[in-house]
Amino acid sequence: MISLKALTKNRFKSLLIFSSITIAVMAIFLISSVSQGIIGMYSKMIKTDGDIIITQKGISDTFFSNVDISLMDKIEKIEHVSSSYAMIVGASPIGHIPIAGIYGTTANHFSHYKLSSGEYPKKSEVILGTNIAKQFATSNINIGNREFKISGTYSSEIGFEEGGVVMNIEDAGKLFNRSASFILVSCDSPNAIDEIIKKISALDSEIEVKTTQNFVKEYNQFKIIENSSFVISFLAFAMGLMGIASVMSMIVNSRKEEFGIMRALGKSRLFIIKNLFFETLVMSVSAYLFALVLSLGILALLPHVEMLQGYVNGSLSLHISLYVLFSTILMALFGSLIPAWIASKTDPILLINQGCA
Amino acid sequence: MIKVSNISHFYGVEQVLYDLSFEIKSGEFLFLSGESGSGKSTLLSILSTLLKPSKGELLIDGESIEEISNIDYFRQSKIGFVFQFHYLINYLSVYENIALAALENKRQNINKVLGELGIADLSSRYPNEISGGQRQRVAVARALINEPKIIFADEPTGSLDSKNSTIVYGLLQNAAKKGTTVVVASHDMQIENYATQIIRLKDGQIL
Numbered sequence: 001m002i003s004l005k006a007l008t009k010n011r012f013k014s015l016l017i018f019s020s021i022t023i024a025v026m027a028i029f030l031i032s033s034v035s036q037g038i039i040g041m042y043s044k045m046i047k048t049d050g051d052i053i054i055t056q057k058g059i060s061d062t063f064f065s066n067v068d069i070s071l072m073d074k075i076e077k078i079e080h081v082s083s084s085y086a087m088i089v090g091a092s093p094i095g096h097i098p099i100a101g102i103y104g105t106t107a108n109h110f111s112h113y114k115l116s117s118g119e120y121p122k123k124s125e126v127i128l129g130t131n132i133a134k135q136f137a138t139s140n141i142n143i144g145n146r147e148f149k150i151s152g153t154y155s156s157e158i159g160f161e162e163g164g165v166v167m168n169i170e171d172a173g174k175l176f177n178r179s180a181s182f183i184l185v186s187c188d189s190p191n192a193i194d195e196i197i198k199k200i201s202a203l204d205s206e207i208e209v210k211t212t213q214n215f216v217k218e219y220n221q222f223k224i225i226e227n228s229s230f231v232i233s234f235l236a237f238a239m240g241l242m243g244i245a246s247v248m249s250m251i252v253n254s255r256k257e258e259f260g261i262m263r264a265l266g267k268s269r270l271f272i273i274k275n276l277f278f279e280t281l282v283m284s285v286s287a288y289l290f291a292l293v294l295s296l297g298i299l300a301l302l303p304h305v306e307m308l309q310g311y312v313n314g315s316l317s318l319h320i321s322l323y324v325l326f327s328t329i330l331m332a333l334f335g336s337l338i339p340a341w342i343a344s345k346t347d348p349i350l351l352i353n354q355g356c357a
Numbered sequence: 358m359i360k361v362s363n364i365s366h367f368y369g370v371e372q373v374l375y376d377l378s379f380e381i382k383s384g385e386f387l388f389l390s391g392e393s394g395s396g397k398s399t400l401l402s403i404l405s406t407l408l409k410p411s412k413g414e415l416l417i418d419g420e421s422i423e424e425i426s427n428i429d430y431f432r433q434s435k436i437g438f439v440f441q442f443h444y445l446i447n448y449l450s451v452y453e454n455i456a457l458a459a460l461e462n463k464r465q466n467i468n469k470v471l472g473e474l475g476i477a478d479l480s481s482r483y484p485n486e487i488s489g490g491q492r493q494r495v496a497v498a499r500a501l502i503n504e505p506k507i508i509f510a511d512e513p514t515g516s517l518d519s520k521n522s523t524i525v526y527g528l529l530q531n532a533a534k535k536g537t538t539v540v541v542a543s544h545d546m547q548i549e550n551y552a553t554q555i556i557r558l559k560d561g562q563i564l
């Protein structure tokens with residue numbers, strides 16, 4: 001009760017703390033969820049259409065991988081292999097857009113991209129994702145130093161694909177000077193996957209064969225994104241913590257007289273600490289909820305921002321929400337308890353006199 | 358009620374009280390007088406347990422301050438304060454300010470005490486909504502709520518006009534008549550009319 005009254009009395013200071021917590025919490029939310037969104041989109045691209053992925057051995061990124069596409073003929077003869085397709089993933093300036101994703105794929109994978117208009121691309125043709133298509137009113141586009149005819153548009157649930165261009169793997173091969181970035185293989189029996197991996201591995205010493213599940217789990221780029229996101233979230237958390245700690249120490253300083261009076265009236269140190277902690281907790285949790293709503297709003301808007309071409313997406317998982325809630329409570333704990341403890345152990349008359357000064 | 362033995366106090370290297378010893382009996386109205394810088398406020402803070410003395414021993418109601426395990430409860434149950442600038446908490450109403458100081462079993466007396474001090478109608482008002490004299494009466498009500506054995510007042514009329522000063526002294530005198538020990542530190546020599554014991558301080562020593 002006293003805590004709530006103190007919060008409404010110190011409106012400006014309460015607003016300062018509320019804002020610093022909201023910004024810190026939003027930063028953690030957005031950084032974590034955008035990085036998780038990026039990982040989620042790419043994982044989905046790889047996981048949805050295959051059980052096994054074949055990449056070039058010793059290459060950490062699919063963008064630089066080069067696998068011999070002719071392996072597909074041998075792979076499709078292996079027992080329990082139901083289908084396979086190859087893909088080249090690259091990025092290049094497209095028309096006036098400085099960079100966009102380019103997906104070159106074998107014809108048997110075109111059906112993955114749901115046509116909204118036109119038809120699937122033939123030689124020297126491309127289809128455009130819904131997001132990037134909004135930026136081109138022409139019938140031809142330049143990619144690299146070549147001109148391609150736009151044969152149609154497609155939609156996809158994956159933001160990366162919505163903002164990209166799909167073409168024949170042969171055209172993509174000439175553009176990026178490679179055979180295939182990876183080959184994805186589907187099996188008709190989950191029990192046969194290990195055996196199939198062994199057989200494919202035996203076909204070429206220059207390839208690395210993994211289940212798509214394991215590939216996603218071990219993919220270095222995801223680890224880099226996750227680690228970077230963790231570091232940036234931690235920095236946002238630390239900045240939030242320092243912000244709260246400094247604002248709280250300002251508040252404790254400006255309220256020394258009040259705490260001194262309370263101590264003079266016989267209120268214990270614990271009473272003061274509890275009240276300050278409760279004040280910060282109320283602000284932190286309300287700032288958390290406010291930041292959650294704002295972040296959800298921003299994350300919902302991100303895929304529709306034309307400039308981002310749908311590449312920046314975010315997913316807010318329960319795991320992230322709980323992690324941020326825990327971080328927020330930690331910020332409140334450390335930010336308020338230390339100055340409160342210092343104030344509470346000072347002689348009451350000194351607090352009163354310092355408060356008057 | 359209070360026994361002071363060889364108390365000295367330093368702020369850093371500066372000594373402000375020199376080896377003071379005296380006793381205050383129960384029900385006394387003690388006037389601590391002295392010029393600014395004489396050490397009376399420091400002595401009052403030490404007597405009221407708000408400040409630990411650098412040296413010496415203080416006994417209150419037979420208990421050594423050093424040996425009291427729960428000084429907060431001791432202060433709340435046995436000591437009442439009236440400060441010069443009332444020191445009410447601005448975001449609490451008059452009633453809540455008194456409730457903050459009140460022991461659990463004394464809360465039902467808040468309205469009665471406010472009535473006795475003639476400020477019952479201010480109960481729901483906030484400190485910034487009442488006059489200086491009314492605030493100081495609220496501060497006295499807060500000091501009286503737990504029926505303490507001792508009331509300490511530091512310049513209780515320092516910010517009041519003579520009419521309100523007389524009211525506040527009257528209230529403190531009534532408390533003393535009921536058996537409460539009252540210790541007042543002040544410049545105001547008018548208190549001599551109410552005091553039953555006077556200690557004059559100069560440069561941290563009793564004259």
